[in-house]
Amino acid sequence: MSELPGIVVNGASGRMGQMLVRLVSENPACRLVGALERAGHDWIGRDIGTAMGGAELGVTVTDDALDAMSRAQAVIDFTAPAATVPLAEIAAQARAVHVIGTTGLDEDDIAKLDAAARHAVMIRAGNMSFGVNLLTKLTETVARALDVEFDIEIVEAHHKHKVDAPSGTALMLGEAAAEGRGVRLTDVADRGRDGITGARKEGHIGFSAIRGGDIVGEHDVIFAGPGERIILRHVATDRAIFARGAVKAALWGIGRKPGAYDMMDVLGL
Numbered sequence: 097m098s099e100l101p102g103i104v105v106n107g108a109s110g111r112m113g114q115m116l117v118r119l120v121s122e123n124p125a126c127r128l129v130g131a132l133e134r135a136g137h138d139w140i141g142r143d144i145g146t147a148m149g150g151a152e153l154g155v156t157v158t159d160d161a162l163d164a165m166s167r168a169q170a171v172i173d174f175t176a177p178a179a180t181v182p183l184a185e186i187a188a189q190a191r192a193v194h195v196i197g198t199t200g201l202d203e204d205d206i207a208k209l210d211a212a213a214r215h216a217v218m219i220r221a222g223n224m225s226f227g228v229n230l231l232t233k234l235t236e237t238v239a240r241a242l243d244v245e246f247d248i249e250i251v252e253a254h255h256k257h258k259v260d261a262p263s264g265t266a267l268m269l270g271e272a273a274a275e276g277r278g279v280r281l282t283d284v285a286d287r288g289r290d291g292i293t294g295a296r297k298e299g300h301i302g303f304s305a306i307r308g309g310d311i312v313g314e315h316d317v318i319f320a321g322p323g324e325r326i327i328l329r330h331v332a333t334d335r336a337i338f339a340r341g342a343v344k345a346a347l348w349g350i351g352r353k354p355g356a357y358d359m360m361d362v363l364g365l
Contacts, residue, residue: 101350103343104130104168104192106183107175108157109139112197114148115339116172121145121153125347130164130171131157134179165190170346173198174338177205184212193349195342196220199264213356217349221359222264224341228315229359231330232272235317238326239276244299246321248273253306253314261305262287269317270301 103120107113108131121128131144137159145153158164165171165186170193173180180198185208187194196209199222209218223229239248250273252266262270267281274281279299286302296302306314313332318325332338345362 100125100127101169101347102127102129102167103346104128104132104164104171106132106161106171106173106179108144109133109137109147110174112174112335112339115336116174116342117144117148117153119336119339119343120172123343126170126343128153128155129167131155132161132164132171132183133157133159135159161186162189165192168192169350170195172342172346174342177201181205181208184209184218187218188212188215191216191354193217193219193346193352195224195346195349197224197264197338197342200260210356214354216354217352217357218355219345219349219357219359219362221345222266222268223313223338224345224359225330225332225337226341226363227330227337228265228268228332229341229363229365231315231317231328232268233360233365234328235269236272236276238317238319238328239273241276242319242321242326244277246319246326247296247298247300247302248277249302249304249318249320251304251306251316251318253308253311255310255312256307258307261307262303263305263313263315265313265315266303266305269315270303273301273317 103126105116133139139147139157143152144155144157145151171187172195174197250266250269252263270281284300286300315330317328348362
C-alpha cells in the first residue's frame with residue numbers, strides 16, 4: 097500500500113476538491129497523502145474525511161504545502177491563479193507532477209508555470225474530460241479543412257457561480273480552431289459584443305458565455321458558412337468527468353520527463 101503513488105488535493109474543501117478526495121481515496125492505483133486549504137480555513141487541522149461528513153481518511157487538512165508535497169508524487173489543483181502559481185514552484189521543488197485544472201490564468205501566470213515545468217512534470221488543461229479533449233482535436237481538424245468563408249463561434253454555458261469568462265474550455269477550443277487556421281487566437285478573438293459593433297470580421301473567432309443555475313458545462317463550436325452550419329457539441333452532466341480525467345493525468349505523469357503537457361498528451365491524441 098505504501099508503495100502506491102501519493103496524491104495531494106489542493107483546494108480540498110471545494111466541490112471539485114471533495115470529489116477528487118473521494119476518487120483518489122477510492123482508487124486502488126494511488127493513495128491520498130495530503131489535503132491542502134488556504135490559511136485560516138475552518139477545515140485546517142481536521143481529518144478531511146470527517147470534514148466532508150464521512151469516515152476518517154487519516155489525512156489532516158493543512159495549509160503547509162511544502163510539508164504535504166514532501167510525501168507526494170503528484171498534486172491535483174482546481175483552485176485559482178493566486179493559489180496555483182505559487183504551488184507550482186513548490187511542486188517543482190518536490191519534483192512532483194502538478195495537474196492543473198485552474199482557469200482564469202493570464203499570460204504572466206502562464207509564464208511562471210512554464211518556468212516551473214522546466215523542473216517537473218506539469219499537466220495543464222482548460223478541461224480534463226476525455227470528451228472535451230476529443231472535441232478539441234475535432235475542432236482543430238474541421239478548422240483546418242474549412243476556409244475563412246466559414247465563421248467560427250464558440251458558445252459556452254456554466255453555472256451561476258463561475259467567476260471567469262470565457263471558460264478555460266472555450267479558450268482551449270478557440271486555440272484549437274486558431275491552430276487549425278494557422279493564426280494566433282489573440283489576433284482574431286472577439287470575446288464580447290455589445291452595442292453597434294459593425295459587421296463581423298472575416299476570420300475572427302467569436303466567444304459567447306452563458307451563466308445560470310447549476311449548468312455543469314456545455315460547449316458548442318459553430319462553423320457557419322453560406323447555406324450550411326457544422327456544430328460540434330459537448331455537454332457535461334456530471335462534474336466527476338473532470339476529476340476522473342485529472343486523476344488519470346496525475347498517474348500518467350509520474351515518471352515522465354519534466355515539461356509542460358496537456359490532456360492531449362495523456363490521451364495520446
